[in-house]
Amino acid sequence: MRVFMRFLSAGYALAIYGFIFLPVVVLVVFSLQSTAFPIPPFTGPSFRWYEAVLNDPRLTSALFNSLAVALISSLVAVALGFVSAWGFARFMLPGSGLMRGLITLPLTVSYLIIGMGLLVIFNMIGLPKNLLAAGIGHVVINLPLCFAIIYSQMGDHQINIERAARDLGATEWNVLWLVTLPIMWPAIFASLFLSMTFSWDEFVISFLLTRFDTTLPVEIWNLLRSGLNPKTNAVGSLVFAVSVVAAIILELILLRRRPA
Amino acid sequence: MNELSKIDRALPWMLVTPALLWTLLFFVAPFVAMALLSLNFQAEGGMTVSNYSQFFTNPSYYRAMINSLEVTGMVTLISVLLAYPFAWILAEQIPPRLQRLALLLAILPFWTSYVVRSYSWLLVLAQNGVVNDALLRTGLLTDPLQLANTRTATIIGFVHFFVMLLTLTIFASLKQLNPSYRKAAADLGAGPIRTFIHVVLPLTIPGVVVGAFLTFVLAIGDYITPQILGGNNELLMPQLIMMQIGRRGDFPLASALALILMAMVTIAYIACARWLKIERT
Numbered sequence: 219m220r221v222f223m224r225f226l227s228a229g230y231a232l233a234i235y236g237f238i239f240l241p242v243v244v245l246v247v248f249s250l251q252s253t254a255f256p257i258p259p260f261t262g263p264s265f266r267w268y269e270a271v272l273n274d275p276r277l278t279s280a281l282f283n284s285l286a287v288a289l290i291s292s293l294v295a296v297a298l299g300f301v302s303a304w305g306f307a308r309f310m311l312p313g314s315g316l317m318r319g320l321i322t323l324p325l326t327v328s329y330l331i332i333g334m335g336l337l338v339i340f341n342m343i344g345l346p347k348n349l350l351a352a353g354i355g356h357v358v359i360n361l362p363l364c365f366a367i368i369y370s371q372m373g374d375h376q377i378n379i380e381r382a383a384r385d386l387g388a389t390e391w392n393v394l395w396l397v398t399l400p401i402m403w404p405a406i407f408a409s410l411f412l413s414m415t416f417s418w419d420e421f422v423i424s425f426l427l428t429r430f431d432t433t434l435p436v437e438i439w440n441l442l443r444s445g446l447n448p449k450t451n452a453v454g455s456l457v458f459a460v461s462v463v464a465a466i467i468l469e470l471i472l473l474r475r476r477p478a
Numbered sequence: 479m480n481e482l483s484k485i486d487r488a489l490p491w492m493l494v495t496p497a498l499l500w501t502l503l504f505f506v507a508p509f510v511a512m513a514l515l516s517l518n519f520q521a522e523g524g525m526t527v528s529n530y531s532q533f534f535t536n537p538s539y540y541r542a543m544i545n546s547l548e549v550t551g552m553v554t555l556i557s558v559l560l561a562y563p564f565a566w567i568l569a570e571q572i573p574p575r576l577q578r579l580a581l582l583l584a585i586l587p588f589w590t591s592y593v594v595r596s597y598s599w600l601l602v603l604a605q606n607g608v609v610n611d612a613l614l615r616t617g618l619l620t621d622p623l624q625l626a627n628t629r630t631a632t633i634i635g636f637v638h639f640f641v642m643l644l645t646l647t648i649f650a651s652l653k654q655l656n657p658s659y660r661k662a663a664a665d666l667g668a669g670p671i672r673t674f675i676h677v678v679l680p681l682t683i684p685g686v687v688v689g690a691f692l693t694f695v696l697a698i699g700d701y702i703t704p705q706i707l708g709g710n711n712e713l714l715m716p717q718l719i720m721m722q723i724g725r726r727g728d729f730p731l732a733s734a735l736a737l738i739l740m741a742m743v744t745i746a747y748i749a750c751a752r753w754l755k756i757e758r759t
Contacts, residue, residue, distance in 0.1 A: 235584065238641065244607075
């Protein structure tokens with residue numbers, strides 16, 4: 219019975235792993251296709267589609283746009299989230315619960331609806347579709363996340379350390395720079411990393427709010443219009459590789475921090 | 479001194495105002511604008527509910543909502559049923575020092591871009607894609623299956639994503655389970671199956687509900703997967719909304735549809751609220 223159970227478990231787990239990895243393996247394998255269609259039989263390996271991606275100025279500029287939007291919008295979201303979390307955690311404010319609820323509310327709304335709402339008001343005030351508009355949208359989706367993560371990590375323990383610093387004569391500014399920021403660093407880093415991941419991968423808001431200069435997911439979407447294409451495989455595999463490396467780096471940082 | 483205490487009193491507000499202002503300007507204001515737009519609000523005072531009545535009377539519109547609910551319901555159910563045993567195996571059958579690696583592997587494709595992941599399934603399911611190729615080659619089929627551009631493809635694409643998500647949440651709730659409960663059940667004479675049914679399963683249900691709720695909310699609002707994998711043969715709500723924006727430029731109707739979709743999510747939240755609250759305490 220026990221052996222049978224182990225056997226069944228192993229079989230089931232392998233089947234699920236197979237299901238999870240099937241599309242990724244197919245994506246990467248057929249990015250190495252040497253002919254024009256990413257379908258069997260496999261004709262590679264060849265790197266011609268990777269060359270095609272790197273020589274496509276639309277894709278490379280979309281890559282830089284995506285990086286810039288992810289970095290800048292995440293920094294803004296983390297800054298706004300940190301400063302407001304600090305305010306709410308340190309001071310008793312009337313209506314605090316309500317205001318905190320308001321800041322986290324966008325978490326429950328789909329990106330499509332957030333993007334559409336922004337499109338409506340940007341149309342009204344005459345802000346053209348561009349990367350700035352998309353960046354504003356990315357701050358809207360990431361601010362609640364950054365706020366929630368950082369706020370949840372601001373406990374009484376930290377308040378007491380800050381109070382001690384103040385008693386010892388530190389100014390507000392010194393407390394912030396020398397005490398709060400160093401203590402909160404893990405939460406800040408985690409929210410920055412998560413924000414950048416979400417912004418980097420975000421499609422629908424960028425799709426609605428940009429026109430000519432756009433982000434990588436939108437440019438990949440445009441590639442899809444030409445049907446199945448090994449070039450899409452190649453750019454998809456590159457994005458995957460970058461994300462996996464980022465995930466490994468994060469994992470290593472988290473692992474190193476855990477003993478403390 | 480007086481000057482200083484004034485600054486002290488203003489400081490908390492200076493800290494929280496930027497985030498509040500951002501939320502009001504770029505989240506609340508768009509909502510108000512969409513609500514007014516959906517009611518065809520006129521500055522002179524006129525407004526109508528024609529966009530909403532259109533949704534309830536035009537079959538092609540409310541059909542999209544029914545499709546969305548059916549697909550999302552199926553996806554949530556299948557994902558939970560697939561993910562629970564998988565998470566259980568990872569948490570209970572795999573030696574602890576390998577668990578982290580096993581879990582990391584299980585969510586690795588999470589890191590591909592969302593658009594690319596749907597496209598990859600298109601490669602797998604296409605008329606002459608990998609699945610059909612394998613089935614034809616082994617002689618199991620004589621004609622290729624029509625998988626791409628169907629509801630089945632949409633569901634497969636969604637299930638792929640949400641099995642990973644649910645495995646994470648269910649794994650976490652299995653791990654949080656206090657081992658002494660299990661020991662107590664064993665001491666009282668329950669075998670592994672009874673322990674699972676009467677102890678482990680009921681205690682992990684709140685975690686499952688949280689994951690299922692997340693699945694429902696994220697799937698029902700997603701445009702990418704149904705558009706790439708399902709195509710335009712049948713529309714889901716997000717596709718219908720995008721169509722009003724893109725092809726027809728009908729923002730009032732699109733706004734009404736978006737608010738109806740939000741109402742559905744709110745109803746789902748209220749339905750799950752009991753369990754969601756348990757999880758928080």
